[in-house]
Amino acid sequence: MEYTANRIVELVESITWHPGRVLRIFWVRHSLESRQALAVEISRVVGTEAIVPLIVREGFENANAVMSDVQKAFSANRNAFDCCQGKHVERVSVILLAKEDFKLPQGASPVILPQWFPVKAGHETFFEIADLAMTAEAALLDCPEARIEQIAEFTYKLEAELVARLASLQLSEPARVRQFVAAAHGGGAEPDALASVSDYQQELGKTIDPRAYRPNAAKEAKSLISRLLKLVLHNPPKQLGVVASQLADCFTDSSYVTLKPTLFAVMSRPAAKMNVEAANWHSILLAFYQSYQLMNGAAHAGEYPHYSVSLQFVSSVDLRSFLFAARSYVGGLT
Structure with missing residues (x-):
């Protein structure tokens, strides 16, 4: 199942935030067109919330290395967070754009965010990677x-x-x-x-x-x-x-x-x-x-x-x- 940029944003915005969370990460498989072009269309800040797409090129194959893979993805795609500069961002939804389906078990993990991160910089927070298609809900057959x-x-x-x-x-x-x-x-x-x-x-x-x-x-x-x-x-x-x-x-x-x-x-x-x-x-x-x-x-x-x-x-x-x-x-x- 492939998504347009607008549909990805629509699905992300339909998902309720867990109380107290400032970071959430969604996995989206996209293999038909340029992931870079799709990322440009998705990236945005609306009010105090940002949606930041990152292109997955490696990692995310070992459940024990997820925290390290996330930190590497943040560092390798630091410029993707430029959309947050100069804006009062309180919560960030990260979209991992990958060529393959998400195959790892889903569960909350701690991560120390980089000093340059737009929210809770340098602090520890919890995140979980969720398959967007499995997490986003729509009214029965009305999608x-x-x-x-x-x-x-x-x-x-x-x-x-x-x-x-x-x-x-x-x-x-x-x-x-x-x-x-x-x-x-x-x-x-x-x-x-x-x-x-x-x-x-x-x-x-x-x-x-x-x-x-x-x-x-x-x-x-x-x-x-x-x-x-x-x-x-x-x-x-x-x-x-x-x-x-x-x-x-x-x-x-x-x-x-x-x-x-x-x-x-x-x-x-x-x-x-x-x-x-x-x-x-x-x-x-x-x-x-x-x-x-x-x-x-x-x-x-x-x-x-x-x-x-x-x-x-x-x-x-x-x-x-x-x-x-x-x-x-x-x-x-x-």
Whole structure:
């Protein structure tokens, strides 16, 4: 995950200071462009607080040498602190710009600051190096790293691919479409498959911009995804595995690919072992549900706790990778 200078500053400023601390150090991996150019953009003093970026060229590989590495980094980059000269600085956030991820354990360490340091010069203070992505928190899914618009687009395209497959099968093997629609609608009285597929198509047609797509699980909703979401919402894990098997049975050969489920799907899998086809459909059902919940969470971000941007980013990558692969899988079903 790479950041712009403005995003780094925004994340740093969002983190609350520990009482009594005057120094904090954040690690940022930056490997795509010039770290020197990025450092120039980040460096600033706002009020009594300074943000000072330092370029890491060596060290920070041994947990026992962190204090020494920090002092060397300060000395090697003394000119980076020039932005503090002539200003009343009370707290400094140091950004370590490195090419690699931070791999050392995080914990507070003492350091004697240089005589020229802008705060507590020559005195001992405590610091800890924290990975900025793991430390900075943003409202649940209400940050750019969550890529909610792309999740919406990929969800829409997967649903559209599935509806297209059903429409094609309706012309050649309507019995299998009836079987699928019956399973998707949760059993009971057999629905009109032809009318249901038509409803699916019409509901998709109402979306002008896939990046603004937002599924609806309301009782009266007629889209295919709304039907599948209700299966997840109304069935316990064990029964959802059975439903996934029913959906898989509607296609003649869907075992040619084993989809890699999202971590969320792995955590929600039923105890009973499923064959490849059923496992794929179980993963698809839960991916639709995960997308639905994430989009709802983003729309109501203020109602949820804060989570690290790295967690949101990794979760988003996991889900988007699955949605992309699942679309290709569905497109090859017969």
